[in-house]
Structure formats: C-alpha cells, structure tokens
Amino acid sequence: MRIVVLAGGIGGARFLRGLQQAAPDADITVIGNTGDDIHLFGLKVCPDLDTVMYTLGGGINEEQGWGRTDETFHLKEELAAYGVGPEWFGLGDRDFATHIVRTQMLSAGYPLSAVTEALCDRWKPGVRLIPMSDDRVETHVAVTLPDSGERKVIHFQEYWVRLRASVAAEAVVPVGAEQAKPAPGVLEAIAEADVILFPPSNPVVSVGTILAVPGIREAIADAGVPVVGLSPIVGDAPVRGMADKVLAAVGVESTAAAVAEHYGSGLLDGWLVDTVDAAIVERVETAGIRCRAVPLMMSDLDAAARMAREALTLAEEVRGA
C-alpha cells in the first residue's frame, strides 16, 4: 500500500510514527511543509522537515517534540554574547550541524529535495520525505503590535515562537507559494498513492501551506483515491499549538467541523473527529465528508497507531462506498 501524508511538524511527525506501527509494510511518502523555513545566522533552517526526520530517525527531543535529544546550547549562548540574535529561536549545537550541512549543499547547487534525501541517508526515517517545493516559500503573518499599535508583517516563526501567537493573526500569507513548483516526486507520489492522509497538523500553516503550492491541491483532488484527515481541533481547541489563532485569520472557526468544511468535500473524503466531538459527525457528513468520532489524543505511540488504523479503516470505507 502506498500512502502519501502531508505533514507539518510535531503532530505530523508523531502521527507518522503511529502510521509506521499501524502499517509496517506500507510505502509511505511524506510531503513536508517548508513554509515555516527560516534563514537564521546565514543558515537555512527547515523546522518541519527536521522534526519529521528527527522523530522518525530517533534523534528527537521526545519531551519538547522538536530539536535534538542530548542537546546543548553553547553556540547560541556565544552568539548572544556577540549580540547576534534572534535569541528566541532555540537552535542547539547538534541541530546546528543539520543546518550547516543543508546550507552547504544548497550553496553547492543541490535543490532542497536532494539535500533532504541526503540528510535522511543518515537518519533513515523509514519514509520518503520530500519537501513540498524546492522553491523558497516562507509564511508571514500580519499582526498589530499591542504596545505601539503598529501593523506589521512578521515571519511565521516570529509569530509562533517569539510572540507565541499572543496577538491576533490578521492575515497569514505563504510568501512565494504562488510561484512555487511542487518538488520532484511530489505529484508522482500523489498520482501513485492508494491513500492520502492529512495528519492532525495545522490546517492553515502546515497542511494549508502545502496545498497552496499550485498543482498539489489539484493533484490530490484528482488522484481518485481516498483522502482522509484527522482533526487537530478537539472540543473547540487545538490539541497542541495555536491553530485557533491562524484559523481565525482565514475566517474559519476553531471546531473540528469547520476545519473539515474548510478543506471541503472536493478535497476530503473522510474526516476523523475526537469522541468529544461526536455531535458534529452529522454536520460533517451533511457537507459530503464521511466522518467518524474516535479518540484523537496522541498521548503515546500506541494511541497514534490506533488513530492511524482508524484513518486507514475510514479510507477503506470510502473506497468501498
């Protein structure tokens, strides 16, 4: 079975680990979000790709969900001593190596997809990890700063990590997405997929950014295979992260039903909501999307695997319908 997964960071990575347990023989291709990429200290940093790679490769800091295990922060301390920031972005000494290798390869002319493949040669994540695009896409967020009242467009990481989404996102723009092309292998993987899954990743700044690359949304809609998603919203609140803030920016209420409708029946065939949201199953089905209520808290690997199994079961129901 060939499965394509559109993944953001932590939620996507943990779901993928569950999927590997649920479908050990599946051939999994991950299309990774690169909209949260950022250039720091002259280096190209790809947080979502790295979170997937480290999580599936056994190098992740399990507690925080991002960054490396056994990490130290000496380099960052020294940069701060030189007065060089930003200080709010937590790059560890081990993590820096990934960005240095990536930046060197990019400078040598390799596209990001080839660089990602090379990095995965070390980590052996057990999936094929492809960035959504080799072109530069960086999500920016329009905010009004509370102190000055100044309206400003800032990088998504500044919004997410520095401001911790503490102010309203007035607009979310994946800068460069319109001109971006899917990376080599993305459309082919979608065309050859038996199932396409949207993990409980952020529907705006993770899955939404991937879908904003021209050709990807269309390829998924036209693939003719079940497309099943898992709600990142449980009981009207994001399971983790601050999805509600960016959903508001695109005019979508923070409910499992509204997110399903945001994707739409033209794209999505099946939708899993948490058992606490069982009451909205009917509303989603009325919108033309097959819906089931199952436990959606990824408290551990087994829970993630159960979620993945439910998603694959729903996909088979869609296929048989």
Next chain:
Amino acid sequence: MRIVVLAGGIGGARFLRGLQQAAPDADITVIGNTGDDIHLFGLKVCPDLDTVMYTLGGGINEEQGWGRTDETFHLKEELAAYGVGPEWFGLGDRDFATHIVRTQMLSAGYPLSAVTEALCDRWKPGVRLIPMSDDRVETHVAVTLPDSGERKVIHFQEYWVRLRASVAAEAVVPVGAEQAKPAPGVLEAIAEADVILFPPSNPVVSVGTILAVPGIREAIADAGVPVVGLSPIVGDAPVRGMADKVLAAVGVESTAAAVAEHYGSGLLDGWLVDTVDAAIVERVETAGIRCRAVPLMMSDLDAAARMAREALTLAEEVRGA
C-alpha cells in the same frame, strides 16, 4: 609608547599577554596573520586572529593554547555523523559562533578588518587587532605523500593539523599574498610606531606571511624605529610547533642565528636568543643585528612579561646606538 607587533597564533598571543603586563600603558597594535585562514563548512575560520582575541580576551583554552575554554564538540560530532568533514580540524561549539558571526558579516559586505573589530568589541583584548589584509591569503604547502608518492599542494592547516608536519614541506606559498593589500590601519600603525616587535612566532608561516603582503615589509624597514624580534628556535629546535619543517622549505636552517639572518639586518635591528644559544650572539651581531641572550621559554605569564621587557630594553639600546 606605540608598539606594533606582528603576530601568529599561540606564541604571538602569549607574548602579547606578557607585553601587556610589561608595558601596561603602551598603545599596542597587533597585525595578525591571516595566511592560516581556512574555509570550513561554508564558514570563514581565522585561527591566528581568534587565538590572539581569545587569549587576550580571557576566552582561550589555556592548556591547548587555541580554541575556547569550557568547550564542547557536539556540532562537530554531528557533522561527522552526516559524513561531512574534515574531522581533523577541531572546531568546538562555542568557537563555531565566532565563525558564524564572522561569515555573516563578511557576507553582508564588511571587510575582515571591520569584522575583527566587531568581534573584539566583545572580547576587549586590550590591543588593536588588525588582520594583515582584508584580501584572501591562504598558505599552501607542497608535499610528497609518503604512501602514494604523489606530489600535492595542500592547505597549510591540512599540513599542520592533519599531517602534523610529518612529511617534508617542499615549498610554502602564501597564495594570494602578492595581490593582497595591507588592511586599513596596518601601514599607518607601522608608520606611527615607536617600536616594532616580532614575537617568537613562526618566521615562515606567521611573521613571514605578514611580511609577504606587499608594502608591509617596506613600511617596517622604512619606519625608522627599532625592530626587535625574539627567536622561536631555542637550541636548534622550535619552542613549540614545527617551525623547522617550514624553515627547511625556504632553505633556512633551524637555528636562532639563521632565522635572524633570514629576516636580515635590513629589516631587523635587534634579536633575542635564548641563553642556551649564547654562543651565536656574535654571529648575529656580525650580520649587523644587535643580539642578546636571555631566557626565552614562555612557561608562564611572568616569563612572557620578562621576555617582553628584554625586547623593549633591546629596542631602547638600538634607539640609543
């Protein structure tokens, strides 16, 4: 008193610390060797400048004489795990920060002299540290590899650090030196100096490389102030490092007298040799260079300060002659 010092790495840095103790009120300008600079992992590394900066700024690893104190090597370990080398060059996590800041500033268009000044804003070495040139100069060494018999030209750092000068240096070439211009402030500092000192740094790949930048040797010879050097060779062997190997490449025997003659009386007015070499004082003086035999082992800061005082005393003798 304005003192100009032409400095290499460890020997130069330790001598400078002694000079600061010996002449606390002096205005010291250090012209630093950049011929051992190397590009590693996409970063510009300036080992000699950093050794001076870290030593005088209190950040040096005192035992090894180079690199940072309290250092870790996690980034380097990770680079090796990615199969990215070279592994023989010991960049620590804290040290990396210096190279990242430097590389970012160079990429932004600042010349190395301005970058060095900015780095020194943090370290406050108590001297003005100027690279010999803002232009790229990299010393290369011609060797015959013992295994294959292949003749090869390698970067000085590869010769020094990886091969530990275990094969003969057949030629030493400061690539780029002929086209290089002295950095802003270098010729001015020399012209305004009251005394010019050559610390017991390597006469070929440290002081020699600085002198190879067109204009510097001439400016020193024409400065009309005492130029006094300290022999890095004690009893026919280098005090530290492998100066004998690179002296052989330029046809100079590894003795304190031969090094003085290599600099020549056109450049050098005074020369300090170690007491074990007292017998050669006459030979050096015959060559037109005032010479004294004093203890030249920089075993600690006080010893270095005594050497600096001897150098300044000899300079005054030269001036009064």
